[in-house]
Amino acid sequence: MDGTLVDSEKVWDVALIELARLAGGELSRSARHAMVGTTMTRTMQLLRDDLGQPDRDEAADVAWLTGRVFELFTDGLVWRPGAWELLCAVRAAGVPTALVTSTGRKLVEVALDTLGRANFDVVVCGDEVERPKPDPEPYRTAARLLGVPIAACVAVEDSPAGVSSALAAGAAVLAVPVELELPPIDGVHLRESLEGVDPAYLAALLRDRC
Template identity: 40%
Template sequence: MTSTVPALGAPSARGSALQAVLLDMDGTLIDTEGFWWDAETAVFEALGHPLDEAWRDIVVGGPMARSAGFLIQATGADITLDELSTLLNDSFEARISRTLPLMPGAKRLLAELLDHGVPTALVSASHRRIMDRVLDSLGAHHFGLTVAGDEVERTKPHPDPYLVAAAGLGADPARCVVVEDTATGIAAAEAAGCRVVAVPSVTAIAPAHRRTVVSSLEEVDLAFLRRLMG
């Protein structure tokens, strides 16, 4: 699949209070945050550098460059950032080729948004090669737009990915609901001015202004999302 990232500055949509739903991928729609840690652990073991379990919370949900850079510095591994990124993507892709479990409620929510014609985007810090592999299982038809982490100048926690997604759907960020699972993604969404539904996957997240925390996507449907905009 080719990139569908538009330029910033598209006109805002008019009409419904809820103009678009923007969804994170790893840990939000697919149960893969553990896969990334497994991939990182396997790669560094092969390099002769076992990882400390305490580092897991530091790297989870972050962009590839930040996570890989931290692990190189923490372990002292003799490898470049580009080399490590390739190895991590290879290891992760091998894992999702064997199994790709969806989070509870994800399939139902995506189908409901599609059935009601709600503009929807998939927004991830993962690279395009990983996103396209995941889309084979999620169904690319569920999304009007997809934004990968290697297609924006600054990925999460910067607001750029969500600003790009909102612009591409012709939506006002303030009238978009973002569904995220990590503090990094939530920081990006809130910096973009979006309303957030947090579904924590690894670490706890507290409710805040314009942020609603739920335990599972099974609690989220279109009526719920529309009420948040009320």
Template identity: 45%
Template sequence: MDGTLVDTEPYWMRAEIELVEEFGRTWTHEDALQMVGMGLWDAAEVFRRAGVDLPADAIVERLTERVREQLAQHGVPWQPGAQALLKQLRDAGVPTALVTMSIRSMAEDVVGAIPFAAFDELVTGDEVAAPKPHPEPYLAAAGRLGVDIADCVAIEDSPTGLASATAAGAVVIGVPHMLPLDAAPSDVVWESLDGRTLDDLVDVATTKWASA
């Protein structure tokens, strides 16, 4: 979701800087980049080591609520092409799941702003035992959709997300946002979702299946 469907990473970074500075420490842009795609409770332990003297649950709550405040204040910043591609998938009857390490309340905020029923299922960071890069989130999504993970196409913007989807066994498309994906596992890397269509997804999937 964050970085692939919506450009919320700047919101997260602002929330992180504010939180760390509240405890008299410094949090740089480079520090924030290391957190992209990380599970929130894993991230909370990083903040605790950086001097944020709060329980992990409190850190997750503080960060999430600050991002939700920014979404309410500034609106949902959609990534180019993301909604159009989702609409094509839905019109064609393709089952879809949102796999995010954000918590459900925030995911529901974002999904609720989409002007059509975009997802059959949501798998969120507060619902899985093992966050990305573990395969569990994507395996859970395929299970809820009632499909084989090998028949799924996953679109991700971070090395952590790509590692999760690849380990699960999906066809994987990388769309870089805040981080380069040159060394991350994927079947193909697209510069953007802008102008991409259902046919493009089918081409990537059939190419992989033909070589398997």
């Protein structure tokens, strides 16, 4: 979701920078990059390490950050180039579709006001699995809930954690990096954007594996 379908990583930038300043510090660029695509628990650990404040109250920080991102999400999210067109084309073709995200359910529910709940048959959130990305569990869970083999799925990702999760699960992977560069990886198809991607292109990715 974040960075793949909508440009919400910039929303997280705003909220995390504000939280760091409220704590009396500044969030480093390297720490922010390490947070992309990770869980809230990992993000909070990186924040504490970056600020040199190991004893910060994680629950309080999570509550503040979630509330601030909730406010920013409510103001509306901007689609990534080509993402809306691809989603519409996939749905029109009758392809089962899952949203697999590291973001928690509370914020995902707000984002779905922009994404459209009817556009997804299944939604798997980061706080609804025991082992979130980069573990393969989120994508394997989505395939199981869709009732399709994971080998028949194409995962569209933007972060290293998401790519690792999808690859380990056994899906074909289309990666469109946004915040972080992704090196060439066997089995991962890299593009600069989703513009020009359609269901036929996704089907070709699956055929290429045969």
